[in-house]
Amino acid sequence: MTIQMSSQERESDEYDAELSVNLTGFGRFNIKVLILCGLIYMNTGFSISSVGLVMPSAACDFNLTTVDKGRISAVPMLGMFFGGYLWGCFADLRGRKKGLSVALFSHFLFEIISSVVPNYWGYLCLKFLSGFSISGQGVILFSYLGEFQPTKMREKILCWLEMAWSLGLIALPLTGWAIIPLNISFVSDNFFFQSWNLFVAICSLPSLFIGLWLCSFPETPKYLMQAGEDAKWAQVLERMYKENTGKSYAEYLEKVSKSGVDSLNERLLNAKSLAVKTEKLSKTNESMVISRIYKQSIALFKPPYLARTSIVCTTMFCLGSSYYALMLWFPELFKRFGDFEVKYPGESTSVCRISKYSTETNETVAIVNECPTHIQTEVYIHTLILGAACVPLSLILPLFINKLGYKFYLIVSSFIASAVTVGLFFAVSSTQNLILSCIFEAFSSVGMSIVLCMAVDLYPTHLRAMATALCGAFGRVGALIGNSLFGYLIDNYCITLILIIAAQLLACSVLGIFIPLEKKNKNVDTSTEKISTP
Numbered sequence: 001m002t003i004q005m006s007s008q009e010r011e012s013d014e015y016d017a018e019l020s021v022n023l024t025g026f027g028r029f030n031i032k033v034l035i036l037c038g039l040i041y042m043n044t045g046f047s048i049s050s051v052g053l054v055m056p057s058a059a060c061d062f063n064l065t066t067v068d069k070g071r072i073s074a075v076p077m078l079g080m081f082f083g084g085y086l087w088g089c090f091a092d093l094r095g096r097k098k099g100l101s102v103a104l105f106s107h108f109l110f111e112i113i114s115s116v117v118p119n120y121w122g123y124l125c126l127k128f129l130s131g132f133s134i135s136g137q138g139v140i141l142f143s144y145l146g147e148f149q150p151t152k153m154r155e156k157i158l159c160w161l162e163m164a165w166s167l168g169l170i171a172l173p174l175t176g177w178a179i180i181p182l183n184i185s186f187v188s189d190n191f192f193f194q195s196w197n198l199f200v201a202i203c204s205l206p207s208l209f210i211g212l213w214l215c216s217f218p219e220t221p222k223y224l225m226q227a228g229e230d231a232k233w234a235q236v237l238e239r240m241y242k243e244n245t246g247k248s249y250a251e252y253l254e255k256v257s258k259s260g261v262d263s264l265n266e267r268l269l270n271a272k273s274l275a276v277k278t279e280k281l282s283k284t285n286e287s288m289v290i291s292r293i294y295k296q297s298i299a300l301f302k303p304p305y306l307a308r309t310s311i312v313c314t315t316m317f318c319l320g321s322s323y324y325a326l327m328l329w330f331p332e333l334f335k336r337f338g339d340f341e342v343k344y345p346g347e348s349t350s351v352c353r354i355s356k357y358s359t360e361t362n363e364t365v366a367i368v369n370e371c372p373t374h375i376q377t378e379v380y381i382h383t384l385i386l387g388a389a390c391v392p393l394s395l396i397l398p399l400f401i402n403k404l405g406y407k408f409y410l411i412v413s414s415f416i417a418s419a420v421t422v423g424l425f426f427a428v429s430s431t432q433n434l435i436l437s438c439i440f441e442a443f444s445s446v447g448m449s450i451v452l453c454m455a456v457d458l459y460p461t462h463l464r465a466m467a468t469a470l471c472g473a474f475g476r477v478g479a480l481i482g483n484s485l486f487g488y489l490i491d492n493y494c495i496t497l498i499l500i501i502a503a504q505l506l507a508c509s510v511l512g513i514f515i516p517l518e519k520k521n522k523n524v525d526t527s528t529e530k531i532s533t534p
Helices: 007-022 028-062 066-094 096-114 120-146 151-159 161-179 195-214 221-226 230-245 249-259 262-269 271-283 286-299 306-327 330-343 351-368 377-388 391-426 430-458 461-489 494-512
Strands: 185-187 192-194
Touching (some): 007 151, 007 230, 028 151, 028 161, 028 230, 120 430, 151 161, 151 391, 161 195, 161 377, 221 230, 230 249, 230 271, 286 461, 306 430, 306 461, 351 391, 461 494
């Protein structure tokens, strides 16, 4: 509904919405939503990271230089930048579920088409659209998952998404290892289809299947309440309560009446009659949509949200620039180490030295017109280890988040990732590089997830998806710049590149101290009105 509400009315609605969810308890329904959102986040990490495995394999077919490879990894980030905030606006105005559905199905469509496009620039355009679509998954799912969870469980449940991201990073090299080395080749004058094309096509399928499963889930109760769709809101609460407790809706209403919150009790009892009125109003106020987007966007940059918006967006920019700059290029770095060690067995080297060696080798290859057609097995193994290294921290994060808090994890993880980046200067073998890469991947990915989890707690329902999307958009800008810098600097300005990444991560650690995140009471009594609100 697009009716304007006062800040006091919004606070009252926010309180009632929080209480209504808490009273449904925690059980089977919440776990199902967690699994769904975990699969979406796993698909996000899988799809974004798949670019790193495609680059070495597609280099021959597209005749790619290092700068060309940089474009392939950067263009999806450009699409994610343009898409992120628009998806957030869409989710706040039309619903979290609808936003996720459109994002999943459109991502499948663009990826499946990109798998058969034989032209480099056509492939780039589709990767831009794919990035645009996948950004919707990343920024909306945190709001979708968080708005179904009771207060005392929200932080822990949101943090479990980090495990899903880690599983996506593990599934990626296993899938690539099974498909890319296959002897599949169909080549004509205007078309080719290699094993890496099949890999891209298979990577698109999870979006389709997850999108179909999402159709069986409801919109979040908090969004429906804010939108004035009271009948649907009551139906979702009924479904949640029945699946979580096995009890009837009448018992839920009795529980609400005992809470002592008359406004919530009255609204639930009159849900059907109120819904008819508000649905008619929403249809006659479409002209107010643009005005609402503008006002909600401006609200993010006004007190009391200005300071937190500035800090979390800057933090996300630095994390995105550092994380994606290295993560998408790790397979390429592993390949370069492998090429060097095959030619010079037993000789020590470093990241910067293999980059110079790669430049010289590329020039020689261009002269003799040869092109390697296979990725060394070690590249898949190293990428698999990289994903597996994230699992321990992904388990620790939700287990101790209530005791240590978001800020602790953000500050510590960013500092360690910065120190490890500096450590790349001192790595003299592929094994040492792998160890440092694993530590970097584990701690920097935690930092990215923590910032998005924070956004759910830092903003109220009517601003939450938009704020998360804005935060994600700044992360994509950072990713775009980081990828471009890596492509242009790694061969000739390696030392400068590593110092930039380390400095950005250190800045994230410092900024984490100033994020205005209040510690909330997690011991919520869901049988009374004494309940904390976000």
